[in-house]
Amino acid sequence: MTEKTEKTKSASKKPEVRSTGFSWELVERVLACVALTRIYLWGPPGVGKTFAAYHHGRLERGLYACTLVPELSAAELRGTYLPKGDTILWHDGPVIRAMREGARLVLNELSHAGEDVLAFLYPILEHDSTCRLTLPTGETVTPAPGFHVIVTDNLPSDDLPAALRDRFDAQLEIREPHPEALALLSEPMREVARRGVGLDEDRRLSVRALLAIERAKLVLGLRDACLVVLGAARGALFYDAALLAGVR
Numbered sequence: 001m002t003e004k005t006e007k008t009k010s011a012s013k014k015p016e017v018r019s020t021g022f023s024w025e026l027v028e029r030v031l032a033c034v035a036l037t038r039i040y041l042w043g044p045p046g047v048g049k050t051f052a053a054y055h056h057g058r059l060e061r062g063l064y065a066c067t068l069v070p071e072l073s074a075a076e077l078r079g080t081y082l083p084k085g086d087t088i089l090w091h092d093g094p095v096i097r098a099m100r101e102g103a104r105l106v107l108n109e110l111s112h113a114g115e116d117v118l119a120f121l122y123p124i125l126e127h128d129s130t131c132r133l134t135l136p137t138g139e140t141v142t143p144a145p146g147f148h149v150i151v152t153d154n155l156p157s158d159d160l161p162a163a164l165r166d167r168f169d170a171q172l173e174i175r176e177p178h179p180e181a182l183a184l185l186s187e188p189m190r191e192v193a194r195r196g197v198g199l200d201e202d203r204r205l206s207v208r209a210l211l212a213i214e215r216a217k218l219v220l221g222l223r224d225a226c227l228v229v230l231g232a233a234r235g236a237l238f239y240d241a242a243l244l245a246g247v248r
Helices: 003-012 024-032 049-055 074-078 094-101 115-124 187-198 207-220 222-230 232-244
Strands: 038-042 063-067 079-084 087-092 104-108 148-153 170-173
Touching: 024 038, 024 049, 024 170, 038 049, 049 063, 049 104, 049 148, 063 094, 074 079, 074 094, 074 115, 087 094, 094 104, 094 115, 187 207, 187 232, 207 222, 222 232
Parallel strands: 038 148, 038 170, 063 104, 104 148
Antiparallel strands: 079 087
Protein backbone atom coordinates (compact mmCIF):
# COMPACT_ATOMS: atom_id res chain seq x y z
CA MET A 1 0.00 0.00 0.00
CA THR A 2 1.43 3.35 -1.01
CA GLU A 3 1.81 6.25 1.42
CA LYS A 4 -0.77 8.22 -0.57
CA THR A 5 -3.30 5.34 -0.36
CA GLU A 6 -2.69 5.00 3.38
CA LYS A 7 -3.32 8.72 3.93
CA THR A 8 -6.51 8.61 1.83
CA LYS A 9 -7.80 5.64 3.81
CA SER A 10 -6.97 7.34 7.09
CA ALA A 11 -8.67 10.58 6.05
CA SER A 12 -11.84 8.71 5.05
CA LYS A 13 -12.32 7.31 8.55
CA LYS A 14 -14.90 9.10 10.63
CA PRO A 15 -13.46 10.69 13.77
CA GLU A 16 -14.33 8.94 17.00
CA VAL A 17 -17.21 10.67 18.76
CA ARG A 18 -16.61 11.28 22.44
CA SER A 19 -18.99 12.66 25.04
CA THR A 20 -17.97 16.10 26.29
CA GLY A 21 -20.58 16.47 29.00
CA PHE A 22 -20.05 16.69 32.74
CA SER A 23 -20.31 13.57 34.88
CA TRP A 24 -23.51 12.96 36.81
CA GLU A 25 -21.48 12.80 40.02
CA LEU A 26 -20.40 16.40 39.48
CA VAL A 27 -23.87 17.51 38.39
CA GLU A 28 -25.41 16.19 41.59
CA ARG A 29 -22.72 17.87 43.69
CA VAL A 30 -23.55 21.15 41.96
CA LEU A 31 -27.27 20.67 42.64
CA ALA A 32 -26.47 20.25 46.33
CA CYS A 33 -24.03 23.18 46.52
CA VAL A 34 -25.42 26.12 48.52
CA ALA A 35 -22.97 28.48 46.82
CA LEU A 36 -24.54 27.88 43.39
CA THR A 37 -28.11 29.14 43.22
CA ARG A 38 -28.77 29.72 39.50
CA ILE A 39 -27.95 26.59 37.49
CA TYR A 40 -28.40 25.82 33.77
CA LEU A 41 -28.54 22.14 32.72
CA TRP A 42 -28.57 21.35 29.01
CA GLY A 43 -28.19 18.37 26.73
CA PRO A 44 -30.16 16.01 24.48
CA PRO A 45 -33.73 14.99 25.37
CA GLY A 46 -34.32 12.11 27.73
CA VAL A 47 -30.97 11.91 29.54
CA GLY A 48 -32.41 12.81 32.95
CA LYS A 49 -31.93 16.57 33.35
CA THR A 50 -35.41 17.13 34.71
CA PHE A 51 -35.25 13.94 36.78
CA ALA A 52 -32.10 15.20 38.51
CA ALA A 53 -33.60 18.66 39.06
CA TYR A 54 -36.65 17.07 40.71
CA HIS A 55 -34.84 14.49 42.86
CA HIS A 56 -31.30 15.56 43.71
CA GLY A 57 -29.78 18.27 45.86
CA ARG A 58 -31.48 20.73 48.19
CA LEU A 59 -35.16 19.78 48.30
CA GLU A 60 -35.94 20.13 51.98
CA ARG A 61 -37.96 23.34 51.40
CA GLY A 62 -39.95 21.89 48.52
CA LEU A 63 -40.00 22.27 44.76
CA TYR A 64 -42.01 24.25 42.22
CA ALA A 65 -41.73 23.28 38.56
CA CYS A 66 -42.85 25.00 35.36
CA THR A 67 -42.50 23.89 31.75
CA LEU A 68 -42.08 26.94 29.54
CA VAL A 69 -43.99 27.17 26.26
CA PRO A 70 -44.59 30.18 23.99
CA GLU A 71 -48.20 30.49 25.19
CA LEU A 72 -47.25 30.69 28.87
CA SER A 73 -47.42 34.25 30.21
CA ALA A 74 -45.33 35.90 32.87
CA ALA A 75 -48.54 36.57 34.82
CA GLU A 76 -49.12 32.81 35.20
CA LEU A 77 -45.67 32.44 36.75
CA ARG A 78 -45.91 35.56 38.91
CA GLY A 79 -49.54 35.40 40.06
CA THR A 80 -52.78 37.20 39.45
CA TYR A 81 -56.00 38.49 40.97
CA LEU A 82 -58.79 35.91 41.18
CA PRO A 83 -62.40 36.30 42.32
CA LYS A 84 -63.45 34.81 45.64
CA GLY A 85 -67.05 35.43 46.56
CA ASP A 86 -67.73 39.13 46.32
CA THR A 87 -64.06 40.10 46.43
CA ILE A 88 -60.99 39.76 44.22
CA LEU A 89 -57.88 38.44 45.93
CA TRP A 90 -54.27 38.19 44.86
CA HIS A 91 -52.92 34.64 44.36
CA ASP A 92 -49.18 34.02 44.07
CA GLY A 93 -47.94 32.07 41.08
CA PRO A 94 -45.34 29.25 41.40
CA VAL A 95 -42.32 31.55 41.05
CA ILE A 96 -43.41 33.88 43.85
CA ARG A 97 -44.35 30.94 46.08
CA ALA A 98 -40.89 29.44 45.59
CA MET A 99 -39.29 32.78 46.48
CA ARG A 100 -41.38 33.22 49.63
CA GLU A 101 -40.72 29.67 50.84
CA GLY A 102 -37.03 29.45 49.96
CA ALA A 103 -37.84 26.48 47.72
CA ARG A 104 -36.30 25.11 44.54
CA LEU A 105 -37.71 26.51 41.30
CA VAL A 106 -37.27 24.35 38.18
CA LEU A 107 -37.86 25.96 34.78
CA ASN A 108 -37.92 23.42 31.96
CA GLU A 109 -37.42 24.15 28.23
CA LEU A 110 -36.16 27.72 28.55
CA SER A 111 -35.61 28.09 24.80
CA HIS A 112 -39.39 27.77 24.29
CA ALA A 113 -40.22 30.70 26.57
CA GLY A 114 -41.80 33.80 25.07
CA GLU A 115 -40.27 37.26 25.31
CA ASP A 116 -42.71 38.15 28.10
CA VAL A 117 -41.44 35.29 30.27
CA LEU A 118 -37.76 35.93 29.47
CA ALA A 119 -38.14 39.55 30.57
CA PHE A 120 -39.85 38.38 33.77
CA LEU A 121 -36.92 36.05 34.55
CA TYR A 122 -34.29 38.80 34.62
CA PRO A 123 -34.97 39.80 38.27
CA ILE A 124 -35.72 36.19 39.29
CA LEU A 125 -32.30 34.98 38.12
CA GLU A 126 -30.47 37.77 39.89
CA HIS A 127 -28.27 36.85 42.87
CA ASP A 128 -30.21 36.75 46.14
CA SER A 129 -28.78 40.10 47.20
CA THR A 130 -30.46 41.84 44.24
CA CYS A 131 -33.30 39.41 43.45
CA ARG A 132 -36.60 41.18 44.08
CA LEU A 133 -39.91 41.64 42.31
CA THR A 134 -42.65 44.19 42.94
CA LEU A 135 -46.12 42.70 42.49
CA PRO A 136 -49.19 44.50 41.12
CA THR A 137 -50.34 44.67 44.76
CA GLY A 138 -47.42 47.01 45.50
CA GLU A 139 -45.61 44.43 47.64
CA THR A 140 -41.95 43.81 46.86
CA VAL A 141 -40.96 40.16 47.28
CA THR A 142 -37.39 39.09 48.04
CA PRO A 143 -36.25 35.45 48.20
CA ALA A 144 -36.26 33.59 51.49
CA PRO A 145 -33.02 31.75 52.40
CA GLY A 146 -32.65 28.58 50.34
CA PHE A 147 -34.34 29.84 47.17
CA HIS A 148 -32.54 28.58 44.08
CA VAL A 149 -33.35 28.11 40.40
CA ILE A 150 -32.54 25.24 38.04
CA VAL A 151 -33.15 25.76 34.34
CA THR A 152 -33.15 22.88 31.85
CA ASP A 153 -33.01 22.90 28.07
CA ASN A 154 -31.85 20.88 25.07
CA LEU A 155 -29.75 23.80 23.80
CA PRO A 156 -26.76 25.67 25.22
CA SER A 157 -27.36 29.17 26.55
CA ASP A 158 -25.60 30.76 23.55
CA ASP A 159 -28.79 32.16 22.02
CA LEU A 160 -30.03 33.76 25.24
CA PRO A 161 -29.57 37.50 25.72
CA ALA A 162 -26.10 38.09 27.15
CA ALA A 163 -27.44 39.68 30.33
CA LEU A 164 -29.67 36.67 31.02
CA ARG A 165 -26.94 34.16 30.22
CA ASP A 166 -24.60 35.95 32.61
CA ARG A 167 -26.96 35.36 35.54
CA PHE A 168 -26.21 31.63 35.78
CA ASP A 169 -23.67 30.55 38.40
CA ALA A 170 -23.11 27.22 36.64
CA GLN A 171 -23.81 25.85 33.17
CA LEU A 172 -23.50 22.09 32.76
CA GLU A 173 -23.79 20.08 29.56
CA ILE A 174 -25.18 16.57 30.14
CA ARG A 175 -24.87 13.86 27.51
CA GLU A 176 -24.76 10.61 29.48
CA PRO A 177 -28.08 9.05 30.57
CA HIS A 178 -28.67 9.29 34.30
CA PRO A 179 -27.55 6.06 36.05
CA GLU A 180 -30.85 5.76 37.93
CA ALA A 181 -32.71 5.85 34.62
CA LEU A 182 -30.34 3.30 33.09
CA ALA A 183 -30.96 1.01 36.06
CA LEU A 184 -34.61 0.73 34.97
CA LEU A 185 -33.57 -0.81 31.64
CA SER A 186 -32.61 -4.40 30.94
CA GLU A 187 -28.88 -4.92 30.41
CA PRO A 188 -29.11 -5.24 26.60
CA MET A 189 -31.18 -2.05 26.43
CA ARG A 190 -28.70 -0.26 28.71
CA GLU A 191 -26.00 -1.11 26.20
CA VAL A 192 -28.15 0.41 23.45
CA ALA A 193 -28.47 3.59 25.53
CA ARG A 194 -24.72 3.76 26.17
CA ARG A 195 -23.88 3.28 22.49
CA GLY A 196 -26.31 6.03 21.54
CA VAL A 197 -24.53 8.76 23.52
CA GLY A 198 -22.24 9.74 20.67
CA LEU A 199 -24.76 9.43 17.83
CA ASP A 200 -26.32 12.34 16.01
CA GLU A 201 -29.79 13.50 17.02
CA ASP A 202 -31.64 11.59 14.26
CA ARG A 203 -30.15 8.25 15.35
CA ARG A 204 -29.97 8.67 19.11
CA LEU A 205 -32.80 7.39 21.33
CA SER A 206 -33.60 8.90 24.69
CA VAL A 207 -33.83 6.75 27.81
CA ARG A 208 -37.48 7.84 27.91
CA ALA A 209 -38.12 6.19 24.53
CA LEU A 210 -36.18 3.06 25.50
CA LEU A 211 -38.21 2.70 28.68
CA ALA A 212 -41.42 3.01 26.66
CA ILE A 213 -40.24 0.23 24.32
CA GLU A 214 -39.33 -1.99 27.29
CA ARG A 215 -42.78 -1.54 28.81
CA ALA A 216 -44.64 -2.00 25.52
CA LYS A 217 -42.72 -5.09 24.42
CA LEU A 218 -44.05 -7.03 27.39
CA VAL A 219 -47.51 -6.81 25.81
CA LEU A 220 -46.88 -6.18 22.11
CA GLY A 221 -43.58 -7.93 21.52
CA LEU A 222 -40.35 -6.18 20.62
CA ARG A 223 -41.08 -5.54 16.93
CA ASP A 224 -44.47 -3.92 17.42
CA ALA A 225 -43.24 -2.02 20.48
CA CYS A 226 -40.50 -0.44 18.37
CA LEU A 227 -42.98 0.47 15.64
CA VAL A 228 -45.59 2.11 17.89
CA VAL A 229 -43.08 4.03 20.02
CA LEU A 230 -40.78 5.21 17.22
CA GLY A 231 -42.97 5.12 14.13
CA ALA A 232 -42.82 2.66 11.25
CA ALA A 233 -39.59 3.66 9.49
CA ARG A 234 -37.45 4.48 12.52
CA GLY A 235 -38.97 1.64 14.53
CA ALA A 236 -38.05 -0.93 11.88
CA LEU A 237 -34.44 0.26 11.87
CA PHE A 238 -34.23 0.20 15.65
CA TYR A 239 -35.81 -3.27 15.79
CA ASP A 240 -32.99 -4.68 13.68
CA ALA A 241 -30.38 -2.89 15.79
CA ALA A 242 -32.03 -4.06 19.01
CA LEU A 243 -31.90 -7.70 17.90
CA LEU A 244 -28.19 -7.36 17.14
CA ALA A 245 -27.68 -5.89 20.63
CA GLY A 246 -29.39 -8.91 22.22
CA VAL A 247 -32.70 -7.26 23.13
CA ARG A 248 -35.55 -9.77 23.13
